[in-house]
Every structure is written in C-alpha cells, then in structure tokens.
Amino acid sequence: MTVQRTFSIIKPDATKRNLTGAINAKFEEAGLRIVAQRRIHLSDEQAKKFYEVHAERPFYGELVEFMTSEPVVVQVLEGEDAVALHRKVMGATNPAEADAGTVRKDFALSIGENSVHGSDSAENAAIEIAQFFTEDQIVG
Numbered sequence: 312m313t314v315q316r317t318f319s320i321i322k323p324d325a326t327k328r329n330l331t332g333a334i335n336a337k338f339e340e341a342g343l344r345i346v347a348q349r350r351i352h353l354s355d356e357q358a359k360k361f362y363e364v365h366a367e368r369p370f371y372g373e374l375v376e377f378m379t380s381e382p383v384v385v386q387v388l389e390g391e392d393a394v395a396l397h398r399k400v401m402g403a404t405n406p407a408e409a410d411a412g413t414v415r416k417d418f419a420l421s422i423g424e425n426s427v428h429g430s431d432s433a434e435n436a437a438i439e440i441a442q443f444f445t446e447d448q449i450v451g
C-alpha cells in the first residue's frame with residue numbers, strides 16, 4: 312500500500328444539483344484527502360483535450376457538450392491506493408451497475424451524466440493532474 316494521488320472531476324450534473332459537498336463527504340469518509348480543488352467552467356478546448364482518448368467513440372461530441380454545459384469541480388485526492396479507492400467510492404461507470412452506497416449509485420443520472428470522473432491509473436492521474444494544477448497548488 313502506498314500513498315498516491317488521483318485526479319477527480321465532479322461533473323456538471325452534480326454541480327448543477329448542488330451535490331459537491333455530498334460527494335466530497337463520501338470521498339473523505341472513505342479516507343481520501345482533498346489536497347487541491349477548483350471550480351471552473353471547462354472550455355471546449357479543455358474538454359476535447361481531456362477526453363481525446365475517446366475522440367473516436369460515438370458519444371464523444373455529447374460528452375464534450377455535457378462537460379462544458381455547467382461548472383465542474385476539478386480535484387486532486389490523496390490517500391492509500393487513492394486511484395483504486397476513488398474508483399471504488401465512485402462505483403461503476405453505468406449507475407445501473409454501481410454498488411450500493413457509491414457516488415454513482417446514489418447520485419448519477421445516466422452513463423453519460425454520471426456525476427464524477429476518476430483517473431484509471433497512477434500514470435494517467437499524473438497526466439490529468441498536470442492539465443489543471445501546478446505542483447505548488449497541491450497542498451498535502
């Protein structure tokens with residue numbers, strides 16, 4: 312077990328419904344520490360770049376449109392095995408398949424409007440964090 316950092320986004324469907332605090336409470340109760348956080352409105356360019364691995368997927372346009380529709384909260388979370396722990400707390404991408412008590416089971420509206428994003432590996436976490444935060448903005 313090692314202390315890791317992961318990147319998290321509280322998505323537009325959740326910020327719109329004023330769920331930032333409720334979602335952060337689940338992260339903190341699980342043992343994740345919010346070591347950086349900023350509420351921003353993603354530009355079209357930022358959203359396209361962030362999700363460029365999905366550029367060929369049929370839902371890419373819809374995904375970019377959704378992610379730029381309302382503010383998001385970008386975050387760096389720190390904790391023991393933070394990448395896996397965060398993904399466990401988020402639950403499955405599709406809320407219909409998410410376990411009880413997870414963020415997506417409790418709050419997500421659909422597979423697209425699924426309330427949160429989390430990095431899928433430590434390597435991708437470092438890449439995603441660097442798109443939104445400089446090292447001096449992360450206070451552990």
Ligand code: CMP
Pocket residue numbers: 365370373374404422423424425427428429
């Ligand atoms: P996220 O973890 O942010 O990474 C990619 C996102 O694409 C995913 O969460 C979903 O919100 C979205 N996504 C995945 N599959 C679909 C789909 N079939 N239709 C719409 N959006 C999707």
